[in-house]
Amino acid sequence: MENGGSPAPANGWRFKGNDDLTQASSLTVRGVLNMLMGNLNSDDTRPVIPLGHGDPSAFPSFGTTPFAVDAVCAALRSALFNGYSSTVGIPSARRAIAEYLSKDLPYELSPDDVFLTIGCSQALEAIISILARPGANILLPRPGFPYYEARAGFSHLEFRHFDLLPENDWEVDLASVETLCDENTVAMVIINPGNPCGNVFKYDHLKKVAEAAKKLGIMVISDEVYDHLAFGSCPFVPMGVFGSIVPVVTLGSISKRWIVPGWRMGWLVTNDPHGILTKQGIVESIKGFLNITSDPATFMQGAIPEILENTPSHFFEKIIGTLKETAEICYERTKEIPYITCPSKPEGSMFVMVKLNLPLLDDIEDDLDFCSKLAKEESVILLPGLAVGLKNWIRVTFAIEPSSLEDGFRRIKDFCQRHAKKQ
Numbered sequence: 001m002e003n004g005g006s007p008a009p010a011n012g013w014r015f016k017g018n019d020d021l022t023q024a025s026s027l028t029v030r031g032v033l034n035m036l037m038g039n040l041n042s043d044d045t046r047p048v049i050p051l052g053h054g055d056p057s058a059f060p061s062f063g064t065t066p067f068a069v070d071a072v073c074a075a076l077r078s079a080l081f082n083g084y085s086s087t088v089g090i091p092s093a094r095r096a097i098a099e100y101l102s103k104d105l106p107y108e109l110s111p112d113d114v115f116l117t118i119g120c121s122q123a124l125e126a127i128i129s130i131l132a133r134p135g136a137n138i139l140l141p142r143p144g145f146p147y148y149e150a151r152a153g154f155s156h157l158e159f160r161h162f163d164l165l166p167e168n169d170w171e172v173d174l175a176s177v178e179t180l181c182d183e184n185t186v187a188m189v190i191i192n193p194g195n196p197c198g199n200v201f202k203y204d205h206l207k208k209v210a211e212a213a214k215k216l217g218i219m220v221i222s223d224e225v226y227d228h229l230a231f232g233s234c235p236f237v238p239m240g241v242f243g244s245i246v247p248v249v250t251l252g253s254i255s256k257r258w259i260v261p262g263w264r265m266g267w268l269v270t271n272d273p274h275g276i277l278t279k280q281g282i283v284e285s286i287k288g289f290l291n292i293t294s295d296p297a298t299f300m301q302g303a304i305p306e307i308l309e310n311t312p313s314h315f316f317e318k319i320i321g322t323l324k325e326t327a328e329i330c331y332e333r334t335k336e337i338p339y340i341t342c343p344s345k346p347e348g349s350m351f352v353m354v355k356l357n358l359p360l361l362d363d364i365e366d367d368l369d370f371c372s373k374l375a376k377e378e379s380v381i382l383l384p385g386l387a388v389g390l391k392n393w394i395r396v397t398f399a400i401e402p403s404s405l406e407d408g409f410r411r412i413k414d415f416c417q418r419h420a421k422k423q
């Protein structure tokens with residue numbers, strides 16, 4: 001070999017970090033929140049009010065149900081789930097997820113349509129990786145969930161943004177979807193119920209999305225990790241309902257509805273009664289991807305049938321009741337603060353987007369500046385809209401104890417008044 005035994009390069013080492021990864025993690029939600037936490041003033045003796053997070057599991061009102069904990073313990077104790085699972089997931093869990101999702105569909109899913117993943121995150125990684133052919137592009141919502149941009153970027157899959165329209169309850173700007181789409185576009189992503197907007201898409205709008213995607217020849221990836229966390233006038237409708245119009249890949253998990261994001265149990269499901277995803281080789285690719293990655297813990301898979309089939313409904317009712325209450329507080333308190341505007345009342349998930357009225361504020365440059373100063377002066381953490389693709393907006397998480405939320409809004413109001421432009 002010509003290069004065999006060639007001496008080390010001048011600096012001594014041949015290996016180096018992957019710049020793609022440094023770039024991918026530069027603007028994540030976690031990265032921005034960590035930066036803001038670093039801005040807190042340690043002399044402030046008041047409790048920090050975290051309104052930027054996406055994981056309420058530590059708050060007393062948002063604890064999971066003991067029923068789910070028992071189901072996991074029982075699966076573990078049974079000693080039936082100590083081995084590796086098959087790469088697509090164990091049959092009982094696939095069947096249970098197919099039945100759980102089919103309740104809201106006009107057709108029956110087969111267990112073969114269901115692939116178990118390590119949270120919804122791995123489902124997202126799987127579908128993005130599969131679609132990342134050289135030259136292909138994907139359409140992502142703005143504002144959105146930046147993990148999509150990060151994964152697509154790392155896979156060298158070009159992404160283009162279509163807008164969600166605040167004046168239309170954050171519906172998809174379908175005209176821009178058509179304009180963005182070209183012969184290399186393979187899919188569009190929707191998140192319903194919405195993160196970061198707290199919107200729930202109406203049946204008719206989803207149907208229009210399906211028809212637009214069908215016309216363009218692209219699949220719809222529907223991130224339904226907040227499935228059933230809807231507490232307004234619009235019921236949650238899964239995109240899979242329109243699977244006979246256009247092939248739909250649904251991504252989900254138990255992380256949000258059961259408030260156990262640490263359990264890492266999710267799924268990728270093909271909603272495709274006409275078998276188009278199979279014909280196009282997507283299903284084989286899903287299996288191929290799962291063959292070269294790890295699987296969710298087998299005992300978690302073992303607990304899934306019990307968790308999905310038998311969780312007492314009063315648990316869901318309690319969580320929905322609390323979210324409805326805190327969403328209301330969020331909306332009403334925002335209305336009382338002229339320096340921020342909420343275009344539509346949140347009806348789902350655990351977030352809402354609020355616009356900063358910067359011309360009314362004196363020494364605030366932008367959303368990041370607002371959030372940094374707020375952290376320092378009031379010990380309140382909010383997510384700058386920049387982190388979800390919408391500059392000079394902020395994302396508020398309302399999945400927190402109602403009393404803390406009230407406290408947080410009092411501090412935000414004080415902060416804004418202190419920084420208001422003098423007339």
Ligand SMILES: *Cc1c(COP(=O)(O)O)cnc(C)c1O
Nearest residue numbers: 119120121145195225253255261
């Ligand atoms: C939380 C979240 C995910 C990831 O879910 P996990 O099950 O925790 O991996 C995916 N998409 C959106 C929109 C989310 O908010």
